[in-house]
Amino acid sequence: MRLDRISLVLMLGMILCMPASGLAQSRQNGGPDDRDKDHVDPIYAGTLPPPPSVRQDLYDRYDTGQKALDAEDDPHMLASPASRSLNVSFEPGAQIPIVRLAQGYPAAITFLDATGQPWPIAWDLATNKAASCDDQGKSDRPTVRAVGINACVPQAGSNVLQITPVSRYPRGGLLVTLKDAPKPISFMIIAGTGAYDADLTVRITRKGPNAKEQASALGAVPDTSDPVLNNLLDGIPPMEAVPLLVSGVSADRLRAWKLKNTMYIRTTFELSSPAATSHVSEFDVTAYAAPFSSRLLVSIGERLVPVSVQEDGP
Template identity: 30%
Template structure:
């Protein structure tokens, strides 16, 4: 979870840097536009000054021409000398053979031409400014943007992917109430939820009264009177413990909490080796027979679905595939969701999902109860040994 939050913070920082870059580019573009606008204003002012001077010069030329026009009949050469000299006799105008034909002859035409040129320059300036701003705001091409996003996705995936995915396990363990015994160990892993279920010797739920814990763990109890606890660690390497007080039991159940990345308890059924307040009433009472698994590791292994090495799997006929049997040390271990009626067993254990394991002396035929319906099953050697 911490790595996930760190990845999200890194992603947020990356987006902030990208937005900051866009803002800087926009500021540069606005500055460029302002400079171009100032240059355009100065050009327009110069054009206005030039036009005014042209109008003033035209007015002076008209006044001078009126004053210096020689009277009718005056002899040639008596007027003012042409400042252009011989060049003053060259033809001027818009004729096809005149140098500079098509040039404006009046200030109005010159002003119109200058205004058109200014408009063209303004349009070119706007286009250049737009292209520059677009290039600064979006300097990357579409394929480059896709490549950048792919690299970002790969980096984020590498940062958020856990180093290893822990192996999930589901187990049934018996909690010892002996104060000198080692407490059970609950194995948790970051990013995974471990579910604890508390059962009594008959497989019935044992409600939780209260609990307390220490260590970097988040523990969420279910509703009041429930027998289920969910926990998850907040660090990859941590340790702690938990103390649970069960209903109608004076001795607390104490367990160790550890974290790791190799394997994790997805589900752990904790059996308390005594009948609880919700204990099931057996269909047949076998006086004096042992009905609590205690520390029988063979029974717990069969209940988990992982019988001990060397256990011979037996063939069971007459029932569905939910029932299986194993032979170990001259005894038969029957794993079934049904209730065993005959023969009498000397030990049994149950899980939270209603699966039972019975240990009894070898018998070829067993009688089971399937919700009140009697079922006969035949057990025989299958000559298959578990590895």
């Protein structure tokens, strides 16, 4: 009787041990585990696409990383572009112009002569037959010397210089030699936050190699020393000037202001009457100062077109 009980216990033990040993053998042989399969997240099992909330979370984390890499929240990277012009003279004792830059923002300097025509940057055709701007904005041209910045001329005969700071606060200067100029033009570089010179126009106070002959009524040499006219070229009229209503031509091509007995005109036409007392040109735009008159004559090609101006009254 005792032997029968022992045999029964051994048989039950063998029966209970068989599934466990089979499961262990299945795991050792790399077989599937139904219990593990039940706990696999379907997102990672590939059976279902991830829910929108998971995708949005992954995108937000990636976007945060990109903002950190690009210093999106860095206050030192904030800058606002400015467009302005200044006059430069070759005379001894002339002031050194300042160029404002900001890291990560390219800038351009355009050179014009006293008649408003492009003054090209000197070019050595023997060694520089093509453009000298590489992918980093660098140049090896002897007519441009830059310290603290990358500077280059996009093409031969151009009057535009492209400059890019190489660091956040570069210290240095810039030397530019213009074609047939008596000496190089020196610039001082200032970098930081705030406004930077995205578009700087440099007007040389003498005629260049591409000078345009002026009509006798305008005088031999434009008055580039008049700050009012220089500001008017930049689109800034005198503070106390009264805007005038213009009829006869498009207001986009001729605008006028009155200050006391003087009329200031900014136009793409040539003023024939009244005779201008001074003027400044830049490309196709000219700023005039003339005695006030309600009737103007402007030259459009070979035609004289009458223009009426009047104050905007009640």
